[in-house]
Amino acid sequence: MEELDKSCEYLSGVCPVWCPGCGYYGILSALVEAFADLKLPTKELTLVSGIGCSSRLPYFVKAYGFHSIHGRGLPIAQGVKTANPELTVLAVGGDGDGLAIGGGHLPHVARNNVDITYLLFNNAIYGMTKGQFSPTTTLYPVTKTSPFGLAGEAINPSALAIVYGATFVARGFSVKKEHLKELIIQGIHHRGFSFIEVLASCSSFNTTDMNVARIVKNLEMIPEDHNPEDAIEALRLAADQEKIRLGVFVRNQRPTLGDKFQEMRRKAKGKGAANMEALLGQFA
C-alpha cells in the first residue's frame, strides 16, 4: 500500500483522456512505479512528447512536461538533455509519431547516443485521428484510409532501433506491467539512448494487431543467456516472425552525446582563450 502511495505521488491529478480499455493505462502505471522505485525527484524529471494518444502522457505525470508537435519529441528531448545534462529526460510517443512523421529523427538520436529514454507505444493504429493505418499495422489491413488493403509493409520498431545503433533496445508489453517497469528502470539507468518498444492494444480502433490473447499466446521472453552486445543475434530475436520476443535485445556502452560535447570543449580549449577579447583577435 505504501508503495502504491509513492507511485501515486508521480501522478499530476489530470485525468487521462484515453478510452476505457486502452493499453496505455498499463504503461502509465509501470512508468510511475518505475519513477517511485528509482526515487526520482519530480523537479528533475522531464517528459517530452509529440502528438497522438500516447503523447498526452506527460499531462498525467507530475514532472516538467513538454507536449510538442507531431513527430518532434526526440529532437526536443535532445535539446533539453544538451542544455541541462542533470535532468532525467524521457521521450514518449506512438508508432505514427515516431516512425512515420518523425521517423527521420530516430536514426540520428540513436547514433548520437543522446542519454535519454524513449518509450515508443506501439498500438499499430492512429487512435487519436480515429482509425487510420500506421507504419506498424499488419494484421488489420482494412482501416479508414486503407479500405482496399495496405500498400506498404510494416516496420518492426525494435529491429529498426537495433540497426540504427541504439545502445539499449528492449520490448515490453503493457499487460506485463512488472516486466515493463523493470525495462523502464533499466532504460533510465542505461547511460546512452534507450529505446523501449511497448506493445499496447487500442481498444477502440485496432484490437487485432496488438490483441492481448494473441500476444500472450505468441510471446516468448528473450533467453537469459542472450548476449546483449551481440547485435546480430539481437536483430534475429527482434525480427522473429514466429514469436513475439520480450526483454532486452541490446545493451552496450559507448560515449554519449554529452560525453562528445565535453570532449569537443576540451579540444577547443587548446585552440584559444575562452573570452570575447580572444575571439575578436582573429578579426583584428
Added chain:
Amino acid sequence: MQSDLVLRVAGESGEGVITIGETLCKIAAREGIHIVTFRTFPAEIKGGSCMIQVRLSERRIPYHGEGVDFLVCLNQDAVDENLPDLKEHGVLLCEAECDLPEKNPGWTAYKVPFDRIATREIGSRISKNIVVLGALSHLLSLPKETIEKFISEKFARKGKTVLDHNLDALQRGFDFARSHLAKKDSYRLPKGSGRKRLLMTGNEAIAIGATAAGMRYFFGYPITPASEIMEWLAAHLPKMGGVVLQTEDEISAICSVAGASWAGGKSMTSTSGPGLSLMSETIGLLSMAEIPAVIVDSQRGGPSTGMPTKTEQSDLLLALYGSHGDATRVVMAPTSVSDSLRVTALAFAVAEKYQLPVIMLVDQALSARLETVDRETVERLPQGSRSCASPADGAPFVRYQLGGSAVSPAALPGTQGGEHMVTGMEHDERGNFACDEETHTAMTVKRFRKLAAIESDPLVAEFCTRLGDENSEVGIVTWGSSAGPVEEALAIAKGLGISAQAIIPRILNPLPHQELKTFFGKVKRVIVPELNFVGQLATLLRSTYRIPTIGLTKVKGVPLAPSEIVEKIVEAESTLNARSTRAYGRAG
C-alpha cells in the same frame, strides 16, 4: 587626393581573387580605413567566374560603390565581363595577354605578365595572386611591410617553402610594376585614421553577436549562404563552454533549439529560406509554448532551391506570417555587418525577455560581405534576460498567468516546485490543454500583448533610424541590406539638389508604429526599395497604414544600385512639383 576608392578584382574561382581582395581589406582595416565589400560566388563548386569589390574610404560608408575606380582582371573573361563597370577615368590592371577594346574612353591600362612571373620566375602558378598584390602595392602605394607581415602570418603554418614562394611573388610583382609601369593615374589607398578596425563578414558578425549575447547552444543544418555562421560557431563556441550540433534537418535543428531553450539555455539556429520553410510549424510551437529562440535566415534568390549563391530579400512575408494560426513572433533585419552584430544581440534580448521566437533576416550579400566594425560595437550590445520564478512549494506552478504583465515568469526544469506542462495545444494558466472559448481568446490576447510591449520597450528605441532631410516630402522606407544603397542614394540626390528622407526600421514585426506614423504624416511620396518581386515590405505598409506606395523592386540576385533609387527619387520629386493629379506611381 581622393578619400574613397572602389577596387574590384575579377578572375576565375581558384585563382586567388578573393585572397587579393581580403588581403587588401585586412591591410586597410589595420590602417583604420573604413571598408565595405561585395563579392559574387560562382554556382560551381570549383571554377567559374568570381569577383570581389572593395570600397575603401576615410569616412564610414554604407555601400560597396557603384562604378569601379580600379579594376584588376586576371584573365580575358574577367576583362570582358567587368570592363563595362569601370569608370571613365578608371584604372585597369590586367594580365599582359588580355586583349582590350580599341575604344578607350579615358582609362589607364597597366599590363603585367602575372602568369609568366608566377610560373616561370617563381615556379609556382598558385602564387599568381600574390604577384598581383605586389604590383598593386606599388600602384596604390600600399604599406609593403604590412603586406609582408600579413603574408607571413597567413602562410607561416604552410611551411617555409610556401612562405618563401609567396614573399618572392610579392617582391617580383612589386619590382615588375616599379620598373615597367610608370604611374599615370592618381589613385592610391585612402588615408586611415590609424585606429585599427575589426574586419568581419556579416555571418561572422552574427556568430560573434550571438556568442557575446551568451548563446551557448547552436543547432543547425548546412545551407548556403548561412553555413559560415555554424562553421564559425563550431570552431569557437566550445571554447566558451557551448555546443554546436549539426542535426539531420532544419526541423530537428529548431526543435533541439526549442528543447535547449526550454531547459534554460540561450539557443539559436541559422538557415536560409528553404530551412525557414521547414521550421514554420515549430515557430508556431515556440510562439504557443512561449519559448525564446533566435532563428537567423540568410535569404537567397527565388522560391524552392532558387539561386543559392545570389542575394534577395524575399522571405519577409514568410518570416512575418509563416506557420498556421495566429502565431506571434518578432522579425528583425539588420542593415550592415556592424548592425548585424547589434541586432543579433537585440534578438536574444527580446527573445529571452518576451519568451518568443525572433526571426532575424539577413541576405546572401550581407552574410558574405566583409566590412570594418568598430571594436566599441561589441562592448555596447543590448541586453535582456528571461524572467524566472521561485515557485512556492505545494501550490501548482502557474506558467501562463493571465492578467498583469503579458510575460509570465518561467520555471526552468530542475526548479523545485516548478513542475508544469508546456504545450503546443491551447492551454490554461497551468499549461493543461483547454479549448473553451474564453481561454483561447484570453491566451491569444496574452501572446499578442507581448508584441505591443516590445514596440514601446526602450530596448528597441534606437533600432529605427531616420536619414536625409527631415522636411522633405519624398520619403523612403526600406529594410535590411537595401538600407546601404538608400543611404548612398540620399547623398547622391542631395548632390543633385534633390532632398529626400528615409526611415529604416530594424524591427519589422512589431513595426515601430509611432515613428512610421510620424514619418507618413510628413512625406507625400513613399518609395519602398527592396529586393523581391511583389514588394513585400510595401505590401505590409499598405495593409497596415493604408498608404499608397511607390515600389522599387529588383530580382536580379544582386543588391540595389544607388542610381536605381536616385532615379525613383527624381521621379517622385517631379510628380510633387508638377502637382499631378496622378500623384502616385503604380502601387507595388
